[in-house]
Structures are given as structure tokens and as C-alpha cells.
Amino acid sequence: MSLQIVIMAAGKGTRMKSQLPKVLHRLAGRSLVQHVLHTAGRLAARHTIVVTGHGADTVESAIAGPGLAFVRQMPQLGTGHAVQQVVPQLGDEGTVLILNGDVPLVAEATARALAEACAGERLALLTIELPDPTGYGRIVREPGTRRVLGIVEHKDATPEQRAIREVYTGMMAAPAAWLKRSVMALKNDNAQREYYLTDIVAMAVADGVPVVASPAASETEVLGVNSPAQLADLERRYQRAQAEALMEAGVRLADPARFDVRGTLSCGTDVEIDIGCVFEGTVHLADGARVGPHCVLRDARIGAGAVIHPFTHIEGATVGAGALVGPYARLRPGAELGEEVHIGNFVEVKNSTLAKGAKANHLAYLGDATVGERVNYGAGSITANYDGANKHRTTIGNDVHVGSNCVLVAPVTLGDGATIGGGSTISKDAPAGQLTVARARQVTLAGWTRPQKQKK
């Protein structure tokens, strides 16, 4: 089947009350129109054309990619006018599927079924029955035969027509050559002085093109976003669906209503996730991993049985099996924790590997470091990895003990089994197996007395 896709994204989105074009507002971490493009991308269309208008430059630069064409609609005179702009780009063969840039959650199967219902021969409308159809175009059917006769917009509808609960969702699939002819014949003699795409339904009836109404599988997939409240509502529906799919697979969520995935989360068995966590990018939690409340994990792999304690922030990092991280820890890109590593409160790790059993439990910084097995890295110690111009590495061997409040001035190497006395500033390599201390010697001044307040 030859398929062409048109995504309408020129509208202003006045009710968002935002500088950002409506279709660029984010749902689950991705812009509304990116959701639609993602779905469109799975349908193997010959090409996909996005109609831009309001904020066109911003929208186009945000979503530009291979196989995507843009057509501008200036000014925006209605949905029919939007499709008119695309006509010169459309081939005459097969089916044109029209999607909306602000209806993000339409399912791939639904879009595919709509295109198949058209099959290059029929006008297929995606419809749904709503308890409150206010604002939507109503599907008008012939009494008795129930044949679709047309769509009447809410503002143009009679009180009887407004009682119809079957509505047009804004998505349709039409035979290409016929669509091109029909949209060019649209008029704007209606309540809004707009060129309504929906008027082509009556034209199809007149032309003898069969019209089919294809019902949507769920309300969520056809809901559009017009306001911040609708965006938030759709976000919660989307998150709920993700939460349910994970729970179905055995993941234990403390509260599916306080859970957000803005990307892809995959989990092994017996994974537990407490409240208020946010997962971004691609995150994997292996068997038995536990994530405490209010953690943010972005592009991370958490090993089997690892525990992420509350308020921990992990980005671009891997955590080994059985490791303990947090509370209040921060793993930045390139942090690779081996098995059974312990990272405690207010510890920051960046671009560093920690081998099995290494521990940094309190108030510390490890940047650009290679840390051996069983290392104990004391409270308040840091790697001074940046000289103001370049970054340098710190290498810490196996079984090293770094006391509290040390500064390791990179590049520097601590040999296996080295011990570094607390409060040391280490700017030269420390030999294996020995104690190295680099701080002023402690003195006690005999006979010293505290100053007294002078009497006047």
C-alpha cells in the first residue's frame, strides 16, 4: 500500500498561554509532535509532511530529520487550508493519512487500521463516542441506514446535532488523488470563516466515495492537547498506562500514581520502586534492584540486587550488582560502579570506575578516577581533577585507604595497599603498602594561654 502521511502542526495553541509552539510542549519527556512522528515512523510511509505555521522555524528545527518534509501554512485558515498547502507535494497514488500534531498518543495499530480502512479507495474517519462531545465535529448519519453523511462542526451544529455523541477525532485517511481534488474545492462559508477539512466528508458522499467510520480503541489515544490542564491529564494517563504495564510484568511500584517514565524503563524480576521516582532516557533495573523514594535516574543501568537509597540522582552511569548508593548521592556520566560498591550520602562520582567492594560513604568527590577493589575513600576527600585548563586522572590501587578530608591532586597514583593520612594534600604518587601523610605536623605550645579581654 502506498502511504503518505500529513501531520498538521500549524495551529497557535492559544490556550497553552505559552511562548513555545503548542506541538513542542512535552509529554513524558518528548514533544507532542515527536510522539506523532514516532508513530508515523513505524508505518513505513513513502513520505511524511508536517504542516507548520505558528512558530514554524522553532518547530522545524526541533524535529527536522531524514525523510521528513515541511510545508508552511501562512496564515492559518483552517484544517482544510492546511491540507491545501500540501497538495503540490502529494503523489496521486494510494492513501493519505492525516494526523494531528497535538494528539500525541494515537496508537500505531489505530493509525495503521485507519490507513487500511481507506486502502486508497474509501474515506476513513477515526471516530469515538464521548459522554461530553462539546467542541468536537459530530458524525452525522442518515437515519435508518446509519450511513455517514458528513461532519458538522460544533459551532455550526443545530441543537439536535449537538446531541450526537459520535465525534470526529481529527484524524482521517483518504484516497490521494481524490483528496487533492476535494480540498482544493473547499469553501469557508461557516461560523468560523475557516476552510474545514471535515467538509470533504459530504463531498465524498456526493462523489460516491465510500465513507467509513473507524472507531478508536480508547479515549486516551484521541485526546488532543489544548491547555496545560489537558496536557497534565494526558501525562497522567500515559504514566498510568506505563505503570500498569510494568506492574503486569511483576514490577512492584509503591504507588503507580507517583511514578514517571520519560523514556524507556526495562526491569528484571522482583524490582521495587518507591514513590516519586523519575526515569529518563533508557534505564534498566536488573533482578531484585530496589529504588527508594524520590530518585531521578537517567540513562542508567542498575545491577541485580543493588539498592538506590532515597533522593539519589544518577545520570549516564552503571551500578554493579549488590551495590548500595545514596541517600543523597549523585552519579554523573561515566560513573561505573562495580559489584558491591558503596556510595553514601553527598558523594559525587563522575567519569570514574570503582572496582568491586570499593566504598566512598560520606561527603566526597571522585572525578576522572580509577579506583581499585576494596578501597575505602574517606569522608570529605576529593580528587582535584581539573587544573583550570585540563582534566587529569587519579589512579587508586586495590585496598587503598584514603583518610578523611584528603585532596588528591591529579594526575596522581596511589599504589596498592597505600594508606593516606587524613587531611593530606597528595600531589605526588604515593607508594604501595605504606602510609603517606602530607600535612603540617601537630604541635602543642607549652605555657600558652588564651588572650584575656583588656580592662579599661
Ligand code: UD1
Ligand atoms: C478539528 C475538527 C473537528 C474535530 C477536532 C478533533 C476541523 C474543521 N474540525 O477541530 O471536527 O472534532 O479537530 O480534535 O478539522 N491546524 C493547522 N492549520 C490550521 C488550523 C489547524 O495546521 O489552519 C492544525 C492544528 O495545529 C491542530 C489540528 O490542525 O493540530 C486541528 O486544529 P484545531 O484548530 O484544533 O481543530 P478543531 O477546531 O479542534
Ligand code: MG
Ligand atoms: Mg483542536
